[in-house]
Amino acid sequence: MIVIFLLIPLSIVTAAVFLMGFIWAVRSGQYEDTCTPSLRSLMDDNGSKQNEKANE
Amino acid sequence: MMNAAVINPELQAPAARASAVETFRYDNRIVRAFAIATVVWGLVGMSAGLLLAVELFFPGANLDWQFVTFGRLRPVHTNAVVFAFVGNGMFTGIYYSLQRLCKARMFSDKLSWLNFWGWNAIIVAAAITLPMGLTTSKEYAELEWPIKIAIGVVWVAFTINLLGTIVQRREKHIYVAIWFYIATALTVAILHIVNGLEVPVSLWKGYSIYAGVQDALVQWWYGHNAVAFFLTTPYLGLMYYYLPKAANRPIFSYRLSIIHFWALIFIYIWAGPHHLLYTALPDWAQSLGMVFSIMLVAPSWGGMLNGLLTLRGAWDKVRQDPVLKFMVGAVTAYGMATLEGPTLAIKTVNSLSHYTDWTIAHVHTAALGWNGLLTFSVLYWLFPRLYRTQLWSTRLANYHFWIALLGMTFYVIPMYISGITEGMMWKQFSEDGFLQYPNFLQTVQQIIPFYQLRAIGGSLYILGVWLMAYNLWRTARAGQFAPEEEVRAASYRSQAGAPQDAAFTHRWLESKPILLTGLALIAVLIGGLIEIIPMIVIKENVPTISSVRPYTGLELLGRDIYIREGCVGCHSQMIRPFRSETERYGEYSKAGEFVYDHPFLWGSKRTGPDLQRIGGKYPDAWHYNHLDDPRATSPVSIMPRYPWLFTQKLDTTSLPARISALRRVGVPYPAGYESKAPKELEQQAAKVVGNLAAGLIKAPPDREIIAVIAYLQRLGTDIKAAPPAAASPATGPRAIK
Numbered sequence: 001m002i003v004i005f006l007l008i009p010l011s012i013v014t015a016a017v018f019l020m021g022f023i024w025a026v027r028s029g030q031y032e033d034t035c036t037p038s039l040r041s042l043m044d045d046n047g048s049k050q051n052e053k054a055n056e
Numbered sequence: 057m058m059n060a061a062v063i064n065p066e067l068q069a070p071a072a073r074a075s076a077v078e079t080f081r082y083d084n085r086i087v088r089a090f091a092i093a094t095v096v097w098g099l100v101g102m103s104a105g106l107l108l109a110v111e112l113f114f115p116g117a118n119l120d121w122q123f124v125t126f127g128r129l130r131p132v133h134t135n136a137v138v139f140a141f142v143g144n145g146m147f148t149g150i151y152y153s154l155q156r157l158c159k160a161r162m163f164s165d166k167l168s169w170l171n172f173w174g175w176n177a178i179i180v181a182a183a184i185t186l187p188m189g190l191t192t193s194k195e196y197a198e199l200e201w202p203i204k205i206a207i208g209v210v211w212v213a214f215t216i217n218l219l220g221t222i223v224q225r226r227e228k229h230i231y232v233a234i235w236f237y238i239a240t241a242l243t244v245a246i247l248h249i250v251n252g253l254e255v256p257v258s259l260w261k262g263y264s265i266y267a268g269v270q271d272a273l274v275q276w277w278y279g280h281n282a283v284a285f286f287l288t289t290p291y292l293g294l295m296y297y298y299l300p301k302a303a304n305r306p307i308f309s310y311r312l313s314i315i316h317f318w319a320l321i322f323i324y325i326w327a328g329p330h331h332l333l334y335t336a337l338p339d340w341a342q343s344l345g346m347v348f349s350i351m352l353v354a355p356s357w358g359g360m361l362n363g364l365l366t367l368r369g370a371w372d373k374v375r376q377d378p379v380l381k382f383m384v385g386a387v388t389a390y391g392m393a394t395l396e397g398p399t400l401a402i403k404t405v406n407s408l409s410h411y412t413d414w415t416i417a418h419v420h421t422a423a424l425g426w427n428g429l430l431t432f433s434v435l436y437w438l439f440p441r442l443y444r445t446q447l448w449s450t451r452l453a454n455y456h457f458w459i460a461l462l463g464m465t466f467y468v469i470p471m472y473i474s475g476i477t478e479g480m481m482w483k484q485f486s487e488d489g490f491l492q493y494p495n496f497l498q499t500v501q502q503i504i505p506f507y508q509l510r511a512i513g514g515s516l517y518i519l520g521v522w523l524m525a526y527n528l529w530r531t532a533r534a535g536q537f538a539p540e541e542e543v544r545a546a547s548y549r550s551q552a553g554a555p556q557d558a559a560f561t562h563r564w565l566e567s568k569p570i571l572l573t574g575l576a577l578i579a580v581l582i583g584g585l586i587e588i589i590p591m592i593v594i595k596e597n598v599p600t601i602s603s604v605r606p607y608t609g610l611e612l613l614g615r616d617i618y619i620r621e622g623c624v625g626c627h628s629q630m631i632r633p634f635r636s637e638t639e640r641y642g643e644y645s646k647a648g649e650f651v652y653d654h655p656f657l658w659g660s661k662r663t664g665p666d667l668q669r670i671g672g673k674y675p676d677a678w679h680y681n682h683l684d685d686p687r688a689t690s691p692v693s694i695m696p697r698y699p700w701l702f703t704q705k706l707d708t709t710s711l712p713a714r715i716s717a718l719r720r721v722g723v724p725y726p727a728g729y730e731s732k733a734p735k736e737l738e739q740q741a742a743k744v745v746g747n748l749a750a751g752l753i754k755a756p757p758d759r760e761i762i763a764v765i766a767y768l769q770r771l772g773t774d775i776k777a778a779p780p781a782a783a784s785p786a787t788g789p790r791a792i793k
Contacts, residue, residue: 003270003273003274004273004341006250006274007250007273007274007277010246010250011277011325011326014242014243014246014325015321015322017242018239018318018321018322021235021238022318025230025235030229030230033229034310034311034314035310037229037231037232037310038300038306038307038310038313039306040227040229041157041231041233041297041300041301041306042301042304042305042306044156
């Protein structure tokens with residue numbers, strides 16, 4: 001069971017890395033806008049013409 | 057990008073900034089390659105599953121051919137659907153959506169193709185080695201160490217490609233799907249490495265560095281998170297990209313999707329021990345796993361509702377569009393499976409459901425429903441776009457949906473009935489306080505009809521995939537493939553707010569020396585842990601039960617054949633502390649009994665009875681006859697025959713290598729035991745042959761069957777033996793009397 005002393009820190013470190021990612025995301029303004037990203041992902045760059053047929 | 061990077065756009069005139077438009081191309085070839093592999097491996101993996109399903113009610117279906125017995129084929133099926141079908145499906149979806157979400161081509165074409173060919177070569181290697189019985193026997197981590205290393209290399213290539221593309225993005229915002237992809241890449245790498253640590257014996261055999269309880273805990277920490285971070289997070293990423301795309305409306309709540317992501321990844325990693333409830337794992341670890349598993353309902357359902365509510369006001373589209381139908385099916389299945397999972401993780405429920413077909417029903421709701429249907433929807437959506445045409449037949453795709461749904465129903469419902477039936481029959485006591493069904497075969501006989509129904513369900517599901525393959529092929533033929541898609545987008549640095557952002561990460565870190573030190577410490581700590589922990593782990597394997605001894609040479613070889621044949625796929629070696637189990641199987645299992653088990657063989661399914669206390673229960677001759685033809689000793693048994701164990705010679709040449717490898721992972725074989733073991737092996741084999749002769753069976757002593765019998769007769773007997781005399785050291789295998 002001593003292996004749990006490997007798994008717990010490892011899980012915590014993993015979580016810490018993600019926490020860093022979260023802090024970075026918040027502080028760099030990733031989440032300031034929670035509206036337009038969902039709309040922008042819908043727009044294909046110039047795909048509107050190329051994918052015309054598929055979208056029909 | 058390089059040119060623009062040199063000049064600080066802040067210093068330029070606004071006109072110049074606005075003109076910083078770059079032209080680049082999306083790589084569609086790699087997407088197509090993964091998409092085709094997805095369909096092919098899907099058919100292969102599911103067909104293997106169907107054969108397994110048939111073998112369960114028609115045990116002769118392997119035609120007595122050792123390469124396709126249930127035990128050997130099961131890992132082929134699970135690996136093929138998880139890593140080949142869903143794996144390629146995941147890469148298909150990621151390689152298409154990532155480029156578009158980042159407005160950038162994949163970081164490196166070379167890495168993309170290394171990812172594709174490497175991954176598929178690994179799958180081919182798996183399809184060859186697993187039927188040959190080259191397996192670690194750890195679920196979803198069966199591949200032996202050379203292939204494991206290859207997986208690590210390819211996965212790193214994928215991760216670099218993913219992160220590189222994100223760094224080169226032209227879109228400041230990292231869309232939520234990408235976060236799911238990042239979590240997948242990083243976490244799978246860690247899980248794979250920690251669980252895969254082995255000491256090699258030969259090119260195709262290694263022993264897990266962990267033993268018994270520890271191996272079980274690491275395995276299910278991995279196993280559960282393989283479900284979480286291989287089958288769930290990447291597919292949630294795909295859902296967040298493709299569902300809004302297909303519905304042509306934004307996700308219901310982008311804010312909820314962000315909460316979904318962060319909540320999910322912080323909780324998921326702790327839930328693993330729910331696979332080991334009521335086993336010899338310490339109770340507090342079990343409770344921890346249970347609590348976190350129940351907490352998982354919240355983020356999971358948040359995500360499901362977010363997906364379904366995206367379609368509010370668009371349900372008319374669902375009626376016509378097969379892509380949306382498949383997505384609704386997938387997301388609904390996700391919701392069902394993520395409610396059921398936490399339910400099964402409650403100890404009380406688990407005491408009934410564990411080892412039964414209920415688990416099989418649960419995983420297939422998730423695999424056929426969530427992963428399968430979502431993959432199909434993505435493929436149906438992608439092919440017309442890759443080939444600049446319309447789907448060849450919407451009607452056929454709609455048929456596929458209903459056939460798939462029918463197939464799932466015929467699969468899952470019989471498995472629920474069978475699972476609950478098994479669970480209740482195993483636990484049922486008569487009024488006199490005896491087991492109502494003391495013969496395990498009574499419970500097997502009862503569920504055969506459900507196994508047959510399940511095979512019908514599986515066949516229907518596969519029929520649907522064939523329809524899809526044909527439809528996609530016709531679509532491809534009708535259209536014109538666009539290998540490269542030219543796009544124009546504003547460069548990253550020309551966008552407002554970007555420069556600060558680009559320099560942000562490092563500036564922020566540099567301004568925080570304490571934080572930087574902390575991070576460095578964590579990095580060093582990880583390295584140190586990987587170095588130090590195996591040593592501590594080994595040290596702890598000093599038996600707490602003094603009569604527990606390492607396996608003898610013959611038993612060890614027998615155990616490795618048991619592993620090769622995949623016996624663990626149907627037989628557990630873990631008696632839980634319930635009266636119904638101790639009555640049926642004997643004394644409940646104790647952690648101290650497994651300290652020399654590299655790997656652990658607790659199993660997670662009882663298609664046949666538990667074997668923890670099989671040692672000494674029947675005479676050697678019974679095992680001999682049973683393995684030759686299970687129905688000779690147990691009339692309605694669904695176990696396959698093992699005739700090759702009687703013809704194949706036992707390979708004793710590798711015994712010294714096996715013993716020294718095990719000593720390196722902490723099994724206390726005395727020094728020089730390698731040279732003594734072959735002699736001892738012969739003596740023990742002669743003893744088994746003698747026992748068989750007493751049962752009027754004439755058997756040569758050098759066949760594999762002798763080793764298997766020796767192993768089975770040893771199982772679970774150590775705690776009954778008298779502890780060694782105080783004078784003799786508690787090491788070394790028990791002398792053969």
